[in-house]
Amino acid sequence: MGVQRPKPIADQVYDILRQRIRDRKYPPGGRMPAESDLAQTLGVSRATVRTVLARLSNEGFVIRRQGDGTYVNERIQDVDTRYGGLWDFSRLIRASGYTPTIAVDSIIERPPRPIEQEALQISEHINVISMLRLFRADDKPAIWAHNLIPAHLISLAAADVRGDMPIHQLFRSYCECEISYAITDVEATVMTEDLKRAFAHPIGFPLIKLREVFFSKENDPLVFGQSYFDHSVLKLRMVQAWG
């Protein structure tokens, strides 16, 4: 019994406040309790409360005004601004109000192409696991994702890899590595013949292309991803906050 610290206190406080905002216990546009009140009510120090409020402010969920108070931002409700919004496509779809489904097109092990060798910094003799998947939002094709993982990082044969889990969970499950950060290049492209297997749009229709490389804490490349994003189905929305 007792306290049970499955998570850091700050994370627990974050979940509580985030939930209260979602439940409109702190109504949109309204003022939240003072930091010191929250600290006392929740039984934590003010520093911990401030850590959490800083995070909520960075994500745009609250606006803080010195000498005044902390307010719930009514403009940010349906936006998933948490870090990682650009790599967990299922959550991105769900946060946009749709039901995600994943269709695995193929999962095979093969030698890497030159561009993949460079991105993953491996030699031609190291095989990669190539995974082609289509993410749908309410059955409408939204994202066509091609992910490549050095085969030696995964303790499974390609045939046994489950394609229906997000990349970071896949890594936690199948190898000891954990994703630490990602570098993403955002590009624009258009429908080609190749993409007809994913989208029904005509040739020349504009699509967003995301080129992502994920790295471990040891700074080794873990995954190389090239994803085609149909923003007519799903908004690619981001929040930037300063303060």
Add this chain to the structure above:
Amino acid sequence: MGVQRPKPIADQVYDILRQRIRDRKYPPGGRMPAESDLAQTLGVSRATVRTVLARLSNEGFVIRRQGDGTYVNERIQDVDTRYGGLWDFSRLIRASGYTPTIAVDSIIERPPRPIEQEALQISEHINVISMLRLFRADDKPAIWAHNLIPAHLISLAAADVRGDMPIHQLFRSYCECEISYAITDVEATVMTEDLKRAFAHPIGFPLIKLREVFFSKENDPLVFGQSYFDHSVLKLRMVQAWG
């Protein structure tokens, strides 16, 4: 004389460490001094040092490993990952290693179009200042930016607005408001006849389109921007870190 606190200590520490990383005083991939050492050397508390390191870690400049140390991330050197990378186009160009120049196409005051009314949440009777600008990277057209500002927010006539400063500086100069956060929609589009005044690409060439709305601390819309981004000239690169 004396201490002179033009900036918070944490910001000063940030600048110092950022500079040492840039100068390779802390070499790429190398380990930085321990938090307690930094605190003692710089004459600040460990909490302050940790605030700064957390920020550097979020921006991807350093990687922290519990029980081990804090390391300079050699993969993030040319990336401007600071908050606001998506709105200060001049800095974005400079951070990519090019020299930015701004060509002002037009600055006029006029009634708002419906789509602009909605984005800025103003009535049709409130004029907007419309600003069309072309950002070049080493003389190559990189970004075609259309910004709209409610005229009543600016204490100047449209003709007197200087187009060569970034939006946030413009607001600090010409009105009391300050930009607090922004919501950005990333889209893909293609060259049209209209865009020929900006780019030399053929019709159908893919471009990134950024739809941005900037808000004040009071949560009022300040600027509506629609920008066309040529990623064949300038990479739109982002870093996401979790830890």
Add this chain to the structure above:
DNA sequence: TAGTGGTCTAGACCACCCT
């Protein structure tokens, strides 16, 4: 003037990695 958020400190204890 009272109350709010903003900044900073000093110090405790824990979890983890290395050797």
Add this chain to the structure above:
DNA sequence: GGGTGGTCTAGACCACTAC
């Protein structure tokens, strides 16, 4: 075991806003 980052506390003082 010794050192590192991770977490959390208690409390001080400042800057600002609303009344």
